[in-house]
Amino acid sequence: MSTSVILSAMRGAGRQQITASTVRAKQASGSHVFRIEEFTRAREKLANGIAVMSSPFGAGGHDWFIKCYPNGVPGGAGNHISLFLMHDSHAKTGDATAAYKMSILDKALKPSCTKFEHERHFRGDGWGWTEFMGLQDLDRDKYLVEDCLSILCDVTTTDGLRAAAEPPFDLRGLQLAEAIWNRETADVTIHLGDGETIAAHRWVLEARSPVLKADLAFASNTTADHLRLFVNDMDADVCKSLLRFIYTDSPPPELETAPPKNVERLLAAADRFQLEKLKLLCVEALCKKIDASSVAAALALAERHGCPTLREACAQFLVKNTTTHEQPISTSVF
Numbered sequence: 001m002s003t004s005v006i007l008s009a010m011r012g013a014g015r016q017q018i019t020a021s022t023v024r025a026k027q028a029s030g031s032h033v034f035r036i037e038e039f040t041r042a043r044e045k046l047a048n049g050i051a052v053m054s055s056p057f058g059a060g061g062h063d064w065f066i067k068c069y070p071n072g073v074p075g076g077a078g079n080h081i082s083l084f085l086m087h088d089s090h091a092k093t094g095d096a097t098a099a100y101k102m103s104i105l106d107k108a109l110k111p112s113c114t115k116f117e118h119e120r121h122f123r124g125d126g127w128g129w130t131e132f133m134g135l136q137d138l139d140r141d142k143y144l145v146e147d148c149l150s151i152l153c154d155v156t157t158t159d160g161l162r163a164a165a166e167p168p169f170d171l172r173g174l175q176l177a178e179a180i181w182n183r184e185t186a187d188v189t190i191h192l193g194d195g196e197t198i199a200a201h202r203w204v205l206e207a208r209s210p211v212l213k214a215d216l217a218f219a220s221n222t223t224a225d226h227l228r229l230f231v232n233d234m235d236a237d238v239c240k241s242l243l244r245f246i247y248t249d250s251p252p253p254e255l256e257t258a259p260p261k262n263v264e265r266l267l268a269a270a271d272r273f274q275l276e277k278l279k280l281l282c283v284e285a286l287c288k289k290i291d292a293s294s295v296a297a298a299l300a301l302a303e304r305h306g307c308p309t310l311r312e313a314c315a316q317f318l319v320k321n322t323t324t325h326e327q328p329i330s331t332s333v334f
Contacts, residue, residue, distance in 0.1 A: 029156040030059025039149040049074030060157025063089035084128030096122045105150040193232040209273040271305040287313040
């Protein structure tokens with residue numbers, strides 16, 4: 001069961017100001033293709049126990065390289081290819097825990113003869129297979145393209161547990177927003193005036209709002225890769241509706257049924273952060289809600305935030321619903 005489902009149930013039970021976090025393993029992946037040209041010649045020239053190495057590559061904040069023994073490891077029978085994943089950055093990055101797999105690419109560039117390790121702990125050393133593939137199984141027509149052997153290595157590092165902030169809105173049915181939250185760690189914490197904090201992703205905010213981009217440029221850091229943004233004059237409900245639009249480009253589902261004052265606050269926020277589409281959606285919703293009790297506030301809002309459509313709707317309402325009792329003026333000429 002997802003956390004968003006649990007939060008929805010808790011809010012439905014009356015706990016409106018509720019947040020959540022989930023502890024999960026922090027993972028990052030990377031891949032590298034190591035090509036050994038003139039592999040047949042390399043096998044003939046290199047003795048048993050002599051290795052060739054790939055260039056270093058990064059994955060999960062660590063550096064790695066592939067070590068291949070074309071004729072097997074030292075002391076071996078010399079009838080297998082040996083492959084190892086080596087941890088190259090231990091002095092700089094410390095120990096690493098990683099799952100990995102290696103494959104030989106066939107002529108269609110599809111992984112074949114794949115072997116994998118679910119998880120190993122690296123302390124500057126390497127792990128792998130002394131008998132990855134028997135030389136008698138190395139089908140030249142299948143694996144050697146112009147006598148080139150291509151080795152694919154996939155590495156996924158696990159760097160302990162972290163508390164992952166939960167999204168401020170229900171992700172069910174919102175595939176793109178869900179993909180962002182499940183794949184990337186939130187790197188912005190929005191601090192509201194009522195003390196509530198809401199998590200978000202910097203690149204999403206910057207891409208959607210030039211004002212937020214400017215604000216984040218001057219935001220304070222909690223760590224080297226995490227920012228705090230203070231928005232003291234916005235309540236949590238408006239902020240969550242705003243973020244839902246930023247992540248999904250669709251109006252909050254409650255926009256049509258919300259009281260006019262709630263929509264007015266969201267319109268003001270949309271204008272503040274230059275979210276023109278959301279501003280127009282709020283105007284459209286407010287035009288449908290104009291009545292005698294709200295027309296004055298709506299007209300003032302239209303003037304304050306430059307909403308000609310809303311201003312025109314208010315004017316039409318007033319013309320339609322105002323009764324005039326004007327008396328003709330008579331003049332006498334003496």
